[in-house]
Amino acid sequence: MPQTSNRIRGFGESVIRRTTRIANQYGAINLSQGFPDFDPPAEIIEAGIKAMKEGPHQYAVTWGSPDFRRALAAKQSRFMGIEIDPERNIVVTCGSTEAMMAAMLTVCNPGDKVVVFSPFYENYGADTILSGAEPIFVPLKPPAFNFDPSELEAAFAQGPKAIILCNPSNPSGKVFSRDELLTIARLAEKYDTFVITDEVYEHIVFAPHQHHYFAALPGMLERTISCSSLSKTYSITGWRLGYVIAPPAIIDGVKKVHDFLTVGAAAPLQAAAVTGLEFPDSYYAGLAEEYTQKRSLFLDWLNRSHLSYYQPQGAYYVMVDIGEFIDGTDFDDVYFSEWLIKSVGVAAVAGSSFFREPVKNYIRFHFAKKPETLNAAGERLLKIRELWQADHA
Numbered sequence: 420m421p422q423t424s425n426r427i428r429g430f431g432e433s434v435i436r437r438t439t440r441i442a443n444q445y446g447a448i449n450l451s452q453g454f455p456d457f458d459p460p461a462e463i464i465e466a467g468i469k470a471m472k473e474g475p476h477q478y479a480v481t482w483g484s485p486d487f488r489r490a491l492a493a494k495q496s497r498f499m500g501i502e503i504d505p506e507r508n509i510v511v512t513c514g515s516t517e518a519m520m521a522a523m524l525t526v527c528n529p530g531d532k533v534v535v536f537s538p539f540y541e542n543y544g545a546d547t548i549l550s551g552a553e554p555i556f557v558p559l560k561p562p563a564f565n566f567d568p569s570e571l572e573a574a575f576a577q578g579p580k581a582i583i584l585c586n587p588s589n590p591s592g593k594v595f596s597r598d599e600l601l602t603i604a605r606l607a608e609k610y611d612t613f614v615i616t617d618e619v620y621e622h623i624v625f626a627p628h629q630h631h632y633f634a635a636l637p638g639m640l641e642r643t644i645s646c647s648s649l650s651k652t653y654s655i656t657g658w659r660l661g662y663v664i665a666p667p668a669i670i671d672g673v674k675k676v677h678d679f680l681t682v683g684a685a686a687p688l689q690a691a692a693v694t695g696l697e698f699p700d701s702y703y704a705g706l707a708e709e710y711t712q713k714r715s716l717f718l719d720w721l722n723r724s725h726l727s728y729y730q731p732q733g734a735y736y737v738m739v740d741i742g743e744f745i746d747g748t749d750f751d752d753v754y755f756s757e758w759l760i761k762s763v764g765v766a767a768v769a770g771s772s773f774f775r776e777p778v779k780n781y782i783r784f785h786f787a788k789k790p791e792t793l794n795a796a797g798e799r800l801l802k803i804r805e806l807w808q809a810d811h812a
């Protein structure tokens with residue numbers, strides 16, 4: 420038999436999706452894979468129905484339908500505070516997953532180094548391997564998930580081609596402060612490095628924290644490749660609509676890579692999503708408010724269950740410290756998350772899948788769910804200690 424590529428041996432099945440599979444198998448409430456169980460805005464659904472009836476049904480322009488790019492440029496120019504040209508600065512992709520992959524393939528040669536903060540969203544590991552790059556991991560140290568500027572500079576001193584910055588951060592819920600971003604900016608300039616951002620949670624930020632777009636920092640526009648998507652902002656993760664925003668010289672490369680990866684994002688869905696992109700600013704304030712309420716609701720259940728966690732500043736995840744259950748035992752977070760599914764009936768992702776360092780005392784929940792789902796999970800979590808003791812006496 421011929422051998423399959425070495426490339427695919429570098430990474431395994433997504434732990435997030437594996438957890439979803441096990442959760443479904445045991446009928447657990449799934450707070451592992453981050454996606455909403457509520458509907459997108461009714462206007463977007465209506466626009467989707469109209470697009471299905473009236474088209475377009477054939478390929479859009481490969482780098483995005485003109486209407487979608489025009490609406491996206493207007494919205495992102497307004498929020499990012501930079502001028503975005505729909506013709507020269509945008510490629511519409513199949514989700515931010517493709518946006519990140521296309522960005523990596525556009526800037527990296529095999530063997531190039533890329534700085535990745537750890538814990539990190541698992542795609543970045545696979546993205547580096549698929550693009551032939553080598554990650555240099557810089558820890559975001561729990562429990563506060565801060566980085567040490569000298570460790571970051573030591574990573575930059577190794578001459579990386581790019582740094583990947585997920586802000587607001589999955590899985591930690593950290594929102595990088597402007598000062599932290601300026602530290603990264605100073606190093607990116609000093610060591611002449613691209614900055615590839617993943618900003619899909621840009622509109623899910625909890626006061627008093629604020630999201631600062633990296634591309635809008637002084638002098639950063641020319642080296643920043645901003646990746647994001649409509650998935651989280653409009654609760655349409657299955658529509659797979661993402662995008663890259665970057666200077667023309669980079670975008671020209673991304674256009675080519677994207678064309679040969681996927682040709683384009685779904686044309687009728689691009690047409691329908693214009694409705695969302697044209698929502699007034701009050702929609703985004705409302706979204707942040709809704710998630711602030713979901714966060715309070717879920718953190719309240721964690722408090723009542725006496726679980727300790729890092730208070731998320733943005734995104735819709737919370738890292739819960741399970742050290743009190745497993746420290747000094749042979750059990751780890753992978754065991755714990757499977758036990759949680761089977762015995763408590765709630766699914767969370769084993770935290771070690773996000774860390775490069777041997778950190779095994781976290782599990783990640785998400786709270787992008789209806790209040791009734793969060794309450795049902797919370798009721799179950801109240802019994803976590805009792806059930807753990809019963810099973811591990």
Ligand code: GLN
Nearest residue numbers: 433435436451452453589
């Ligand atoms: N971004 C979501 C999460 O982190 C979904 C991930 C996925 O399906 N791979 O859970």
